[in-house]
Amino acid sequence: MIYDNIPILKSIKEYWDTQSIPFHMPGHKRGKIFKKLGLDYLMENLIEMDTTEVPGVDNLHSPEEAIKEAQELAAKAFGADHTFFLVNGTTSGIYAMILSATKPGDKILIPRNAHRSVVSGTILGRLHPVYMMPEIDQYMEIAMGIKPATVEKALEQNPDASAVLVTNPTYYGACSDIEKIAGIVHKKGKLLLVDEAHGSHFIFHPKLPISAMEAGADMVAQSTHKTLTSMTGSSMLHVREGRVDIEKVKFYLQLIQTTSPSHVMLASLDLARYIMEEYGYKLLDDCIKYSNWTRDEINSKSPLYCLGQDRKNIYGIHDIDPTRITVCLKGIDLRGFKADEILRSRYNIQVEMSDFWNIVAITSIADDESSYKKFCQALLNMQSDVEENISITEQGYPIHTPECIMAPYEALNHEKEYIEIEKSPGHISAEMVVPYPPGIPIIMPGEYIQKDIVEYLRQCVDTGMKISGTSDPKLRKIKVLK
Numbered sequence: 135m136i137y138d139n140i141p142i143l144k145s146i147k148e149y150w151d152t153q154s155i156p157f158h159m160p161g162h163k164r165g166k167i168f169k170k171l172g173l174d175y176l177m178e179n180l181i182e183m184d185t186t187e188v189p190g191v192d193n194l195h196s197p198e199e200a201i202k203e204a205q206e207l208a209a210k211a212f213g214a215d216h217t218f219f220l221v222n223g224t225t226s227g228i229y230a231m232i233l234s235a236t237k238p239g240d241k242i243l244i245p246r247n248a249h250r251s252v253v254s255g256t257i258l259g260r261l262h263p264v265y266m267m268p269e270i271d272q273y274m275e276i277a278m279g280i281k282p283a284t285v286e287k288a289l290e291q292n293p294d295a296s297a298v299l300v301t302n303p304t305y306y307g308a309c310s311d312i313e314k315i316a317g318i319v320h321k322k323g324k325l326l327l328v329d330e331a332h333g334s335h336f337i338f339h340p341k342l343p344i345s346a347m348e349a350g351a352d353m354v355a356q357s358t359h360k361t362l363t364s365m366t367g368s369s370m371l372h373v374r375e376g377r378v379d380i381e382k383v384k385f386y387l388q389l390i391q392t393t394s395p396s397h398v399m400l401a402s403l404d405l406a407r408y409i410m411e412e413y414g415y416k417l418l419d420d421c422i423k424y425s426n427w428t429r430d431e432i433n434s435k436s437p438l439y440c441l442g443q444d445r446k447n448i449y450g451i452h453d454i455d456p457t458r459i460t461v462c463l464k465g466i467d468l469r470g471f472k473a474d475e476i477l478r479s480r481y482n483i484q485v486e487m488s489d490f491w492n493i494v495a496i497t498s499i500a501d502d503e504s505s506y507k508k509f510c511q512a513l514l515n516m517q518s519d520v521e522e523n524i525s526i527t528e529q530g531y532p533i534h535t536p537e538c539i540m541a542p543y544e545a546l547n548h549e550k551e552y553i554e555i556e557k558s559p560g561h562i563s564a565e566m567v568v569p570y571p572p573g574i575p576i577i578m579p580g581e582y583i584q585k586d587i588v589e590y591l592r593q594c595v596d597t598g599m600k601i602s603g604t605s606d607p608k609l610r611k612i613k614v615l616k
């Protein structure tokens with residue numbers, strides 16, 4: 135078979151062949167949205183149309199024609215003064231936001247559970263991150279919003295910080311009070327940067343949470359490929375004029391991004407904006423309606439819990455994205471990982487992500503009623519499907535942030551060694567350790583490892599919790615500074 139010698143093509147073909155129901159990104163859901171709108175002819179012959187910058191095809195790094203026009207149209211649609219198209223995901227937008235808002239040695243306030251691209255941005259910028267602790271939902275055991283008071287206190291304690299970055303919404307769909315946070319940050323004369331990777335659809339429907347641009351943020355990076363319909367890896371960076379040095383943003387975008395951007399990806403960003411302007415309201419209306427129906431069915435007919443508006447105003451949650459279906463399976467003692475596998479193997483449904491107790495399904499304007507119905511029925515059946523119940527000891531997450539001896543970028547440039555985890559108390563970590571739940575790094579590079587943290591991590595491994603960020607996922611050893 136030819137595919138056996140082309141393993142990546144084989145892997146995506148095999149997944150395609152399953153024709154599973156995709157409750158994951160990208161939001162175009164296998165191109166379904168283009169068929170639904172009768173626009174699939176626009177996406178034909180994409181490989182033949184793949185091109186470099188020939189005359190008439192604009193240059194991403196000095197746009198004067200089509201890309202300039204498309205970015206201006208996007209800025210208008212997304213409520214920004216300037217929009218930059220990205221071909222290396224929101225990750226590149228986050229790097230550009232952080233690097234343009236700071237200089238080496240600066241402090242930046244970030245949530246302790248920030249996406250790894252935020253931490254990487256602080257390493258690239260040789261910055262000193264100061265962590266703000268998000269609120270933890272004690273039932274779902276996940277990190278939710280950041281309270282405005284937490285931001286205010288962090289700014290009072292760090293008046294020399296250059297910028298504040300917040301994640302809005304979280305992967306699970308929880309939004310913080312960005313309007314209030316923007317007011318606090320701007321009053322102190324700082325920049326507000328928002329990782330809105332999961333919120334590019336917000337501005338297109340009044341029933342959705344306020345978008346960070348509308349709420350007053352200075353720069354916002356959005357994964358248009360996650361909740362809208364552009365191709366995987368294509369994103370947008372939106373900028374508000376006033377406090378931001380636009381030329382510095384452009385400089386860093388050139389530095390970070392390839393000089394050979396895919397014009398097919400850029401065109402998919404342009405088309406995503408067009409679709410939202412032409413059809414977005416009605417399509418989102420349906421998406422919200424079916425997502426809410428699914429949520430109500432799960433919450434009223436099963437012991438499962440689907441995150442919804444009832445959590446508003448607790449755990450730092452200002453609003454909830456109704457299109458994000460986050461289901462907690464604690465009520466039937468079933469791990470999220472197991473539910474994920476059951477959905478895949480028995481129902482041919484693939485969700486976006488699972489953690490210890492929860493699964494996260496990404497819905498989009500491409501989904502149709504029958505997909506929601508199948509997903510909902512599978513979850514309602516879940517209780518009778520469970521063969522082996524599990525019970526785990528409730529673990530207390532050590533909420534304190536360990537003492538920071540040096541910034542992550544300094545730790546990464548230090549000599550390192552691997553030692554057994556039991557021997558690590560008293561050493562300085564050279565890696566990030568993130569137990570799920572709640573997905574908050576328990577140790578960052580440059581932080582002092584304490585005994586209670588090692589004990590907690592041992593329990594996490596024993597109960598089968600996922601540990602991410604470490605070179606040894608079983609955490610027998612850990613990388614520390616020599």
Ligand SMILES: Cc1ncc(COP(=O)(O)O)c(C=O)c1O
Pocket residue numbers: 222223224225226249251301304305329331332357367369
């Ligand atoms: C909260 C958050 N921020 C940033 C990113 C990075 O986005 P991208 O994959 O578009 O680079 C992700 C990706 O999953 C994310 O979940």
